[in-house]
Amino acid sequence: MTLVYIILILMFGGLISWIIAGKNSSLAKGIALLAVLADLVIIIGFWISVYDKFDLGSQQWLIDYRVEWMPQLGISFHLAMDGLSLLMTALALFLGAVSLIVSWNEISKNLGFYLFNALWLIAGIIGVFLSLDLILFYFFWEVMLVPMYFILAIWGHENRRYAGMKFFLFTQLSGLLMLIAIIALYFIHGKNSGQYTFDYFALIGTSLSAKTGLWLMCGFMIAFLVKLGIVPFHSWLPDAYTQSPTGGSILLAALMSKTAAYGMLRFVVPLFPEASKTFAPVAITLGVVSILYGAKLAYAQTDLKRMIAFSSMSHMGFIMVGIFSFQALSYQGTIIEMIAHGISITALFTVAGVIHARIQTRDMDQMGRFWEQVPKMGAITMIFVLATLGLPGLGNFVAEFLILTGAFKSNVTLTVLAALGLIASMIYALVILQKIFHGERRKEWKLTDLTPREVLAMGCLIVAIVWIGIYPQPVIKTAQPTVNSLEQNSNNTTFVNDTGPTNKMTLKNGDENMTMTRETSTFFLSLNKKGGGK
Amino acid sequence: MNALIISAVWGVVMMFSGILLKQRSGIRNLAVAGLVLLLVSNILEMSGTVFFKVELKGMIVFDRFALFFDSIIFASALIYLFLSARDMEKVGVNYAEYFALIFFILCGITLVASFKSLLILFLGIEIVSIPLYILTGSEKKNLKSNEASLKYLLLGSFSTAIMLMGIAFVYGATGSFMSAEIIASPGTVSALLIAGMTLLLFSMAFKASVVPFHFWAPDVYDGAPTVFASFMATIVKAASFIAFIRLFNDLFGDMKPEWQLWMAVLTAATLFVGNITAVFQQSVKRMLAYSSVAQAGFMMFSLYAMNTDAVEGLLLYVAAYSLATIGIFAVLNKMSDYTFDGFNGFAKSQPVLAASTTICLLSLAGIPLTAGFLSKFYMLRAAIDTHKNLWLVIFAVVMAAVSVYYYFRLIQAMYFREGNAHEIEVTPVFKWTMVVVAALVILLGIFPNLLLYWFYF
Numbered sequence: 001m002t003l004v005y006i007i008l009i010l011m012f013g014g015l016i017s018w019i020i021a022g023k024n025s026s027l028a029k030g031i032a033l034l035a036v037l038a039d040l041v042i043i044i045g046f047w048i049s050v051y052d053k054f055d056l057g058s059q060q061w062l063i064d065y066r067v068e069w070m071p072q073l074g075i076s077f078h079l080a081m082d083g084l085s086l087l088m089t090a091l092a093l094f095l096g097a098v099s100l101i102v103s104w105n106e107i108s109k110n111l112g113f114y115l116f117n118a119l120w121l122i123a124g125i126i127g128v129f130l131s132l133d134l135i136l137f138y139f140f141w142e143v144m145l146v147p148m149y150f151i152l153a154i155w156g157h158e159n160r161r162y163a164g165m166k167f168f169l170f171t172q173l174s175g176l177l178m179l180i181a182i183i184a185l186y187f188i189h190g191k192n193s194g195q196y197t198f199d200y201f202a203l204i205g206t207s208l209s210a211k212t213g214l215w216l217m218c219g220f221m222i223a224f225l226v227k228l229g230i231v232p233f234h235s236w237l238p239d240a241y242t243q244s245p246t247g248g249s250i251l252l253a254a255l256m257s258k259t260a261a262y263g264m265l266r267f268v269v270p271l272f273p274e275a276s277k278t279f280a281p282v283a284i285t286l287g288v289v290s291i292l293y294g295a296k297l298a299y300a301q302t303d304l305k306r307m308i309a310f311s312s313m314s315h316m317g318f319i320m321v322g323i324f325s326f327q328a329l330s331y332q333g334t335i336i337e338m339i340a341h342g343i344s345i346t347a348l349f350t351v352a353g354v355i356h357a358r359i360q361t362r363d364m365d366q367m368g369r370f371w372e373q374v375p376k377m378g379a380i381t382m383i384f385v386l387a388t389l390g391l392p393g394l395g396n397f398v399a400e401f402l403i404l405t406g407a408f409k410s411n412v413t414l415t416v417l418a419a420l421g422l423i424a425s426m427i428y429a430l431v432i433l434q435k436i437f438h439g440e441r442r443k444e445w446k447l448t449d450l451t452p453r454e455v456l457a458m459g460c461l462i463v464a465i466v467w468i469g470i471y472p473q474p475v476i477k478t479a480q481p482t483v484n485s486l487e488q489n490s491n492n493t494t495f496v497n498d499t500g501p502t503n504k505m506t507l508k509n510g511d512e513n514m515t516m517t518r519e520t521s522t523f524f525l526s527l528n529k530k531g532g533g534k
Numbered sequence: 535m536n537a538l539i540i541s542a543v544w545g546v547v548m549m550f551s552g553i554l555l556k557q558r559s560g561i562r563n564l565a566v567a568g569l570v571l572l573l574v575s576n577i578l579e580m581s582g583t584v585f586f587k588v589e590l591k592g593m594i595v596f597d598r599f600a601l602f603f604d605s606i607i608f609a610s611a612l613i614y615l616f617l618s619a620r621d622m623e624k625v626g627v628n629y630a631e632y633f634a635l636i637f638f639i640l641c642g643i644t645l646v647a648s649f650k651s652l653l654i655l656f657l658g659i660e661i662v663s664i665p666l667y668i669l670t671g672s673e674k675k676n677l678k679s680n681e682a683s684l685k686y687l688l689l690g691s692f693s694t695a696i697m698l699m700g701i702a703f704v705y706g707a708t709g710s711f712m713s714a715e716i717i718a719s720p721g722t723v724s725a726l727l728i729a730g731m732t733l734l735l736f737s738m739a740f741k742a743s744v745v746p747f748h749f750w751a752p753d754v755y756d757g758a759p760t761v762f763a764s765f766m767a768t769i770v771k772a773a774s775f776i777a778f779i780r781l782f783n784d785l786f787g788d789m790k791p792e793w794q795l796w797m798a799v800l801t802a803a804t805l806f807v808g809n810i811t812a813v814f815q816q817s818v819k820r821m822l823a824y825s826s827v828a829q830a831g832f833m834m835f836s837l838y839a840m841n842t843d844a845v846e847g848l849l850l851y852v853a854a855y856s857l858a859t860i861g862i863f864a865v866l867n868k869m870s871d872y873t874f875d876g877f878n879g880f881a882k883s884q885p886v887l888a889a890s891t892t893i894c895l896l897s898l899a900g901i902p903l904t905a906g907f908l909s910k911f912y913m914l915r916a917a918i919d920t921h922k923n924l925w926l927v928i929f930a931v932v933m934a935a936v937s938v939y940y941y942f943r944l945i946q947a948m949y950f951r952e953g954n955a956h957e958i959e960v961t962p963v964f965k966w967t968m969v970v971v972a973a974l975v976i977l978l979g980i981f982p983n984l985l986l987y988w989f990y991f
Binding site: 070072073135138139142143145146149150153154160161165168169172173176177179180183184187 | 928942950
């Protein structure tokens, strides 16, 4: 029931703050924040209580809650949590709280409705992370859209209506194609086994012919690729990210894009192991193209938020590379990337929002030499710019390092190309710092430095990103059971396309990979012991 | 049987009430009372209490499907009266007659929902159509209303003639009007029977405004007084679909291979034309007219698939679509400006109505947690279950995404555009009924069993 409560607290919190916002706006904001923080406390308490259970070889699922919903259709209300969804839920609540804090004074028009949408959006995102019935998953997947659309189209910047409509149409259409794939999978499974159900555990073993599997997987993939903003499905992304209010950009870039990555890990790889193997070269290529193309576009922008949007797209490419390398290391890297990127993009969008609130423009050509006036803002921005470009000691480095190490095993050429993305990211990330905080002064601005509220929010983010960068062990340990089962899953399937001599190669690669995994695990485990863990 | 007789009698009662009752509120209350009586007696019949025992020689059979459908229709009509009965005063002076005609239409609907003989089908369709011709032209001084009425009458008669021709062919091929005997007729399928079936298909497609027989619909809905356009686009359209599905399930069920591809093509064409044309409309009323064509495309899925899912899904679809469309039309009817711009800033002046309308629009667009999503889900499921023509399903989904555009345009106008939507006067009853409609749309979207349970109990 805990999982149901987590979602219900958010939904009721949203409703209550909507109702009372007309009378007392600060109380409404307080209640909204309190609802998110209460959930965060619940989830962290739960994490601590089960932390010892995440040893190698333990069972994957921590909570499993299932009631019948529409039995004649085979739809159940099935929520469950494993290490991965635990991490993602905690991330969603943490960044959700930060997004509320940083946009505390930004929204004045129709505040109650904004809080309602923000909380329902977070609830929808958490629902996606927790649901294990495919129709329930689709429900939450779509429930995210409507509040996001409202946030974007009501409180966004100058071009908000266009961006909102584009965002909605792209995601709605791709979601519907996923729905077709879900229903088709349901019938194929029903026909094979006689049991018509949308339950994840039942569907996971469905045997599909190579061709059908590929088509169904494409149905899922298109929804996830669009939401992740991978080339060539990215055209909605810069508009939506740029036009959202700060809180909306954070929720969109830091959390909603992660639902897509989560969907690939949770659904695409386990449900279609063979098809995803076939698709892997295409997926990794798309990922690499996104990394490089996103970085190139980011470099060319003068609009600060648009630049951050393209940098986000570039990082999402790493997630694609990580998932479709099918290596334990790269899975771990992907999960850390989801968290680290969520944190760093939140910080960058916050900086953009803070600057915009003070000088009413996002045009970097009008900024310059801000450090003199706002040293605190400059220093904090520097930390996250360094995180974005992958400085060791900060979260993104660990993530991208693990992804590339893992991916190197499965595809050398593409991994080398992806690694070039690190250099590219250095260029555009430093441009942010250079253009805004150093360089020549182009215009006289009167700036005020960060308020204590903003410093508090950024402080939390700094602690989180440094923690992940220096001591990622808790995350790795929590995700380990999920990664194990993912790896088992891909090892169990035979390589359909491989024949004769190449077979040997694969085997050898597989062996090397396993020793590698063990080494790294022991490396981090020893860290754990030295760090004074239990 | 209860509903059939009571609705006919109440139609006559309403006719005389115009002479006997001087107060318009009295007439209105009498109509509401009649409809409640209809609904209650119909539900009683579902649980086995039949007031009138008449020997029908098997020409009309009130089975569970028909009774259940009638209940949905009467409930929708009741909501329609609560929302729109007051607005009929604006149309013309013959206030009582409008109610009388509506009751006659309901009488016709009970016939088409439960026919077992082609003659009854014809009778029912005519009883529904003729009062509609009058209602369409009821705004006597308005040229557009007259034009619409004439257009509707001419094209409607034409399609009725085609239907009669089809019935004659079927009679010629099988020697009977009764569906039981037509199914049982031995031998191979004759060309004559197929010709008859095709003619019936065309005429029913006309009544249900399926492309390419839809040309009358937008013009008629646009020209007719808005209150009656709402009635035609929802309740009457639902009735024609029920007749359609009964006809092809009962009579021509065995000939499915002959007509399934036809249905697929008609479905695709309806979805395409309805959705694409709706995108370009500037008037909300015309947008709703084309949206009703587009939604008919989704209802066509039930005919195309024709399995248990499809029939169940159609009932849910009818309820979801009627509720949402009646709600939006009722709000539209209060506006002085029917263009999208007329709704600018509506959310500020009428927050409750705007929120309810938004939920109705979300339902029509098929967003989850609304009844509209679940009914579309049923239709897609039914279609995928046929295991062929997957292109049709994918096409439908693309078109559903297109429909989001024009439904959301109205939401955009209400919420995101500054403007002075004219102050409109609404009664508390109207406001609360709209809230109830919105609540029902969401409730059905989460617990469809609330409705479908009655179908099975």
